[in-house]
Amino acid sequence: MSTDVTRGASDYRQMEESITMAPLERVDGGELEQELLTLNMGPHHPATHGVLRLLVTLEGEVVRDLKPIIGYVHTGIEKTAEDKNYWKAIPVVERMDYLAYYFNAYAFCGATETLLELEVPPRAQYLRIIHLELNRIMSHLVWLGTSALDIGAMSMFWYCFRDREVILDLFEQSSGQRMHTRYIQVGGVAEDIPRGFEAKLREFTAQMPSRVDQYKALLFNNEIALQRLRGVCPLAEEELLKLGVTGPLLRAAGNPWDLRKATPYCSYDHFDFKIPVGTEGDNWDRFAVRVAEIYESVKIIEQAIDGLPEGPWISDDRKVALPPRHELATSMEALIHHFKLVTEGFRVPPGEVYFPIESPRGELGCFVRSDGSSKPARVHMRDPSFVNLQATAPMTEGSYIADLIATLAMLDPVLGGIDR
Amino acid sequence: MPDAVGLELLAQELREADADAVLGTSYFRDKATVEVAPSSIVQTLEWLRAKGYNALMSVHGVDYYPEEPRLGVHYELLDMSSVDRLTVKLRVPLDNPHVGSVTPNWPTANHQEREVYDMFGVIFDGHPDPRRILMPEDYEGYPQRRDFPVGGEPVLFTIDESEGTAYTQ
Numbered sequence: 001m002s003t004d005v006t007r008g009a010s011d012y013r014q015m016e017e018s019i020t021m022a023p024l025e026r027v028d029g030g031e032l033e034q035e036l037l038t039l040n041m042g043p044h045h046p047a048t049h050g051v052l053r054l055l056v057t058l059e060g061e062v063v064r065d066l067k068p069i070i071g072y073v074h075t076g077i078e079k080t081a082e083d084k085n086y087w088k089a090i091p092v093v094e095r096m097d098y099l100a101y102y103f104n105a106y107a108f109c110g111a112t113e114t115l116l117e118l119e120v121p122p123r124a125q126y127l128r129i130i131h132l133e134l135n136r137i138m139s140h141l142v143w144l145g146t147s148a149l150d151i152g153a154m155s156m157f158w159y160c161f162r163d164r165e166v167i168l169d170l171f172e173q174s175s176g177q178r179m180h181t182r183y184i185q186v187g188g189v190a191e192d193i194p195r196g197f198e199a200k201l202r203e204f205t206a207q208m209p210s211r212v213d214q215y216k217a218l219l220f221n222n223e224i225a226l227q228r229l230r231g232v233c234p235l236a237e238e239e240l241l242k243l244g245v246t247g248p249l250l251r252a253a254g255n256p257w258d259l260r261k262a263t264p265y266c267s268y269d270h271f272d273f274k275i276p277v278g279t280e281g282d283n284w285d286r287f288a289v290r291v292a293e294i295y296e297s298v299k300i301i302e303q304a305i306d307g308l309p310e311g312p313w314i315s316d317d318r319k320v321a322l323p324p325r326h327e328l329a330t331s332m333e334a335l336i337h338h339f340k341l342v343t344e345g346f347r348v349p350p351g352e353v354y355f356p357i358e359s360p361r362g363e364l365g366c367f368v369r370s371d372g373s374s375k376p377a378r379v380h381m382r383d384p385s386f387v388n389l390q391a392t393a394p395m396t397e398g399s400y401i402a403d404l405i406a407t408l409a410m411l412d413p414v415l416g417g418i419d420r
Numbered sequence: 421m422p423d424a425v426g427l428e429l430l431a432q433e434l435r436e437a438d439a440d441a442v443l444g445t446s447y448f449r450d451k452a453t454v455e456v457a458p459s460s461i462v463q464t465l466e467w468l469r470a471k472g473y474n475a476l477m478s479v480h481g482v483d484y485y486p487e488e489p490r491l492g493v494h495y496e497l498l499d500m501s502s503v504d505r506l507t508v509k510l511r512v513p514l515d516n517p518h519v520g521s522v523t524p525n526w527p528t529a530n531h532q533e534r535e536v537y538d539m540f541g542v543i544f545d546g547h548p549d550p551r552r553i554l555m556p557e558d559y560e561g562y563p564q565r566r567d568f569p570v571g572g573e574p575v576l577f578t579i580d581e582s583e584g585t586a587y588t589q
Contacts, residue, residue: 071554078539079563083570114449241475241500244528255500262503351448354478354496354507365478365496377566382478382496382532390531419554 036064039401043072047150047405050415054392054404061400066393070386074419081379085345086112087186089376093366094180096381097417099142102128102135103359105184107366108379110265111355112186115348115370118320122309124188125267130201130304131174131183132266133297137208138167139360140290140297147287147409148219151228156218163211166204173197186346187321188314198305205302212294219287226284233395233407234282243394244387247362249411252289253281259358266357270307271300283403286410320346345374354382361385361412383417422504427452430471430506437467453507461510462520465495469525473497473506476526481536485566489513491540495522512542521547539564 042053051072057065077096081089093108094101106128113120120128145160168178174193175181183190219225237253250257258275260268276292278285314321318337327334348370356365362384369378388411395411396404422430424447431445431454441460446453456464465476475498482492495508512519521544523529533544534553541562544550552559561568 071552071556074554076563079568079570082566117449242527244476244526246477257500262500352453352482352494353449353451354494354505356477356496356505363477367478367480367494369482378482380478380480380482382480386531386535387528390528 043069047408049146049408049413050418052389052408052413052415052418056401056404058401061402063396063399063401063404066396066404068389068392070389070415070418072419073415077420078379078381082376085374086348086376087341087345089379090185091180091182093379093381094182095416096420097359097361097364097383097385097414098179099139099414100135100359100361100364100417101180102131102184103357103364104366104381105182106132106266107355107357107359107364107381108368109184109186110357111353111366111368112348112376114353114355115351115368116186116320116346118187118315118317120188120266120315121312122267123192123311124313124315126304126308127189127193127313128184128266129268129271130193130301130308131171131181131189133300133304134167134170136297136360137294138164140294141167143290143360143409143412144215147406147412148225150409151406152224153219153222156215159211159215163208170197170201170204173200185314185321187317188312190314192313201301201305205298205305208298209295212291216291228403228406229284229287229410230282231280232283232403233399233410234280235391235395236281239394240281240391243391245362245391247359247384247388248289248293249286249362249388249391251275252278252285254279259356259363263356268300271303273297273300283406283410290412347372347374348376356382359384361414361417362388381417381420383420385413385415385417386420389413389418422452422506423447424452427454430454434464434467438463451505451507453509455509455511458510458512458519461493461495461508462522462525464508465497465522466525468497468506468508472499472502472504475500476522476528477505479522479529479532479536481540481542481564483540483564483566484511491517491542493519493536493542514541517542518545519543520545521550523547538562541565 037058039056039058041056043051053069055067055069056063077092080092090105090108094105096104141160141164145157148156171181172178174197175183175190237255240250240253254277256275256277261275273296276289278289322341323334323337328338350370350372352369354365354367356363364384365382367380368376371377392411396407427445427447431442435442438460441456441464442454443457444455476495477498478496480494484490484492489511490513492509492511497506497508519542521533523533524546531553533547534551536542537544537550538552538555539562
């Protein structure tokens with residue numbers, strides 16, 4: 001077998017020349033201290049948190065230009081969803097941002113419920129909030145572990161994954177799955193929480209704040225972490241807004257925009273919680289804001305489990321939600337509904353809806369267009385990672401390449417969400 | 421959200437500023453939408469920015485197959501100070517899918533317009549970097565269009581390149 005792979009690859013190389021890189025002279029006409037070097041980072045690189053590829057132009061150790069190249073895990077989920085019934089599309093959209101699967105499912109179900117004008121029972125809303133906030137903590141724990149690893153704190157990774165494991169066990173208890181749970185349904189949630197879930201959840205919420213205290217004790221007074229993060233790669237609030245950046249990155253720059261407070265959905269207005277904001281918008285603030293968010297999420301979960309209303313956990317609209325299993329044995333009507341829902345699915349009135357929620361990374365908007373059939377005519381996720389990634393270049397230009405790694409970690413991109 | 425009356429007032433003001441801009445309005449599920457002509461999208465968004473809609477949260481494409489004009493581009497605007505959202509929509513036909521790029525004024529649209537181009541083939545005139553973003557650069561066709569088939573996709577493996585068959589089924 002021939003091993004000459006350069007022949008085929010050269011076409012590819014040529015096509016990449018269309019990427020305009022930084023000019024070889026300095027813009028201000030001054031002398032370059034070093035010759036410019038173009039460095040390819042990724043797509044396989046431990047510090048890119050996925051298959052992200054960066055073409056970096058360096059002057060010595062200083063980043064002069066940066067182009068993110070994405071698409072390596074593009075799986076066409078938006079296209080696939082167009083080919084499935086609404087309830088069958090939930091598992092595929094969940095797999096976009098694989099650290100925020102409850103959020104993906106909720107954004108899609110929320111958009112569908114808006115189209116259907118479907119009322120969600122209060123117990124379902126509270127159960128959704130419990131799982132959404134658990135998911136937020138889980139996502140922040142993965143971020144904290146991996147980004148601490150990036151700046152050299154190895155043991156944080158194990159501690160964070162230990163606590164993440166408890167959350168995944170809770171997910172497993174309520175839905176049978178640890179990831180991509182498909183717990184949130186159109187009209188409510190799949191099942192009520194089982195016996196024993198509440199006790200385990202309370203154990204977790206009692207323990208988590210002290211665990212975060214420990215992480216703070218490890219990192220917040222750590223000389224290395226402070227030097228690597230404080231004052232590094234800041235970006236002003238106006239710049240972030242121009243770039244469409246939302247979530248913890250925007251809040252770190254002092255803008256308290258959080259959709260849970262601004263436009264409360266899913267009865268978030270019932271809960272008492274605060275929005276952590278930063279002042280400088282540097283890497284340290286991005287770091288501190290996310291850590292502080294874990295405490296607030298724990299507070300929301302505690303309030304939700306204390307005030308969990310009695311009642312059904314899914315809408316009793318039989319045209320949308322499956323009838324309870326026991327009814328199938330006695331009721332002909334329930335059997336017909338079950339059959340229709342499982343084979344054809346429910347039909348959704350024609351229209352277009354954009355449903356934004358606050359995911360761990362910012363505004364996650366789901367756009368659903370219905371043409372009146374039982375399959376969505378278009379599903380689009382406005383994924384926060386995809387938009388936030390554009391801020392990498394303005395954040396890191398003029399800083400050291402080592403700080404680029406730290407900034408990328410603080411940006412918390414999830415490539416499954418970026419490429420979809 | 422501007423309510424149904426507020427939307428009509430806004431559209432009226434927009435018509436006074438630019439007579440050909442507004443093609444229609446709709447109010448659906450408590451959400452206001454303005455449909456504008458593709459040629460006036462850049463000015464319209466600038467005008468709405470002056471009205472307080474200072475954040476562009478999302479740009480996404482839609483294929484309205486089999487309706488004509490087929491391709492649609494949606495712009496989700498947000499006013500953070502008065503917590504107000506507005507959708508601006510436009511439609512372009514397949515044979516002339518040209519829309520003015522809003523990236524010079526709204527840097528956030530950069531990746532998103534590239535995605536709309538990549539998936540639907542809408543050409544954004546004046547975009548600083550009009551390349552595909554998710555699909556490979558040599559990809560043919562626009563996969564998110566409704567008449568683009570699912571499956572049967574040739575997969576590129578580097579190992580096959582050396583044998584002269586760059587693509588295998």
